[in-house]
Amino acid sequence: MNSPGFPVVRPRRLRASPALRRLVAETQLHTSQLVLPLFARSGRKLRRPVTAMPGVFQLSPDEILREATKVCELGVPAVLLFGIPDKKDEKASGAYARNGIVQQVTRRLKKELPSLLVITDVCLCEYMAHGHCGIVHGGKILNDPTLKLLARTAASHAEAGADIVAPSDMMDGRVRAIRAELDNEGFFDTPILSYAAKFASAFYGPFREVAESAPSFGDRRSYQMDAANGNEALREVALDIQEGADMVMVKPALAYLDIIRRVKQEFGLPTAAYAVSGEHAMIKAAAANGWIDERAVTLESLLAMRRAGADLLITYAAMDVAKWLKVS
Ligand code: PBG
Numbered sequence: 001m002n003s004p005g006f007p008v009v010r011p012r013r014l015r016a017s018p019a020l021r022r023l024v025a026e027t028q029l030h031t032s033q034l035v036l037p038l039f040a041r042s043g044r045k046l047r048r049p050v051t052a053m054p055g056v057f058q059l060s061p062d063e064i065l066r067e068a069t070k071v072c073e074l075g076v077p078a079v080l081l082f083g084i085p086d087k088k089d090e091k092a093s094g095a096y097a098r099n100g101i102v103q104q105v106t107r108r109l110k111k112e113l114p115s116l117l118v119i120t121d122v123c124l125c126e127y128m129a130h131g132h133c134g135i136v137h138g139g140k141i142l143n144d145p146t147l148k149l150l151a152r153t154a155a156s157h158a159e160a161g162a163d164i165v166a167p168s169d170m171m172d173g174r175v176r177a178i179r180a181e182l183d184n185e186g187f188f189d190t191p192i193l194s195y196a197a198k199f200a201s202a203f204y205g206p207f208r209e210v211a212e213s214a215p216s217f218g219d220r221r222s223y224q225m226d227a228a229n230g231n232e233a234l235r236e237v238a239l240d241i242q243e244g245a246d247m248v249m250v251k252p253a254l255a256y257l258d259i260i261r262r263v264k265q266e267f268g269l270p271t272a273a274y275a276v277s278g279e280h281a282m283i284k285a286a287a288a289n290g291w292i293d294e295r296a297v298t299l300e301s302l303l304a305m306r307r308a309g310a311d312l313l314i315t316y317a318a319m320d321v322a323k324w325l326k327v328s
Pocket of ligand 1 (some may be wrong): 204206275
């Protein structure tokens with residue numbers, strides 16, 4: 001660049017007013033990019049708060065419908081559904097039961113609010129007595145036998161009307177198995193949003209309280225990725241795309257912006273960033289102490305994810321963000 005530099009060049013010229021700053025902003029946050037996670041369990045009028053996540057609740061189907069109605073009114077296009085079953089076992093029966101909690105709620109939402117996109121989390125940990133994301137034998141998490149259960153789960157979600165299925169288990173080959181089962185059942189058009197680069201993260205702590213899915217022994221390091229590995233994340237994403245993933249996710253988000261950037265740059269697929277429970281909890285806690293400005297920090301964090309390359313933003317703050325974007 002053959003620039004004369006200062007004083008001819010003054011970058012501050014383009015920062016002089018709000019309108020000018022808006023005109024030259026490279027990245028936008030928009031309500032149409034938001035996805036709100038919701039946690040369903042059976043019951044009526046149940047709205048059970050979670051200590052580690054202010055503003056997040058376990059909700060019965062009627063309350064989910066109320067919440068989802070607000071989501072629609074605010075213009076948030078999608079929810080991500082998790083289920084907490086009445087009973088857990090060693091084969092995650094509740095995950096693929098025709099009348100399982102996610103299946104029930106999905107049917108109800110698609111009937112009452114047809115324009116709301118229902119994304120279902122496909123995983124077994126909430127439904128397993130031991131809390132792991134796969135079948136356990138001899139203290140090990142088995143890969144291949146787990147695939148059948150994941151595929152059945154995804155197909156049962158599609159059958160209930162899910163718009164998108166989102167496998168979050170990190171078993172090898174699950175996208176292929178799910179795609180095959182969906183196609184086999186006639187759900188050719190149901191897209192897969194794969195949690196392709198999902199790291200074994202301490203930021204998931206509060207989620208495990210709300211989803212009641214903490215592993216009863218060991219940890220998830222034999223299937224979720226090591227935080228040290230960026231190149232491996234790209235290989236994981238490449239494999240999921242080969243197997244038929246339509247969209248990919250990086251999770252957590254804020255501590256993994258480099259991965260979001262590389263995934264978007266390398267593959268160009270619609271890419272989701274999941275601002276996970278621990279990220280949300282940190283902002284909430286600091287804001288409650290008056291140490292940070294909740295709104296400003298939340299918006300800045302999400303903007304950073306967009307700048308890194310994320311298209312979809314999965315966030316517990318989706319409804320607040322939608323309100324803030326309306327007035328700003
Ligand atoms: C289930 C799953 C987890 C999250 C999403 N799906 C937890 C885990 O892997 O232990 C975490 C989401 C969050 O922390 O907000 N496999």
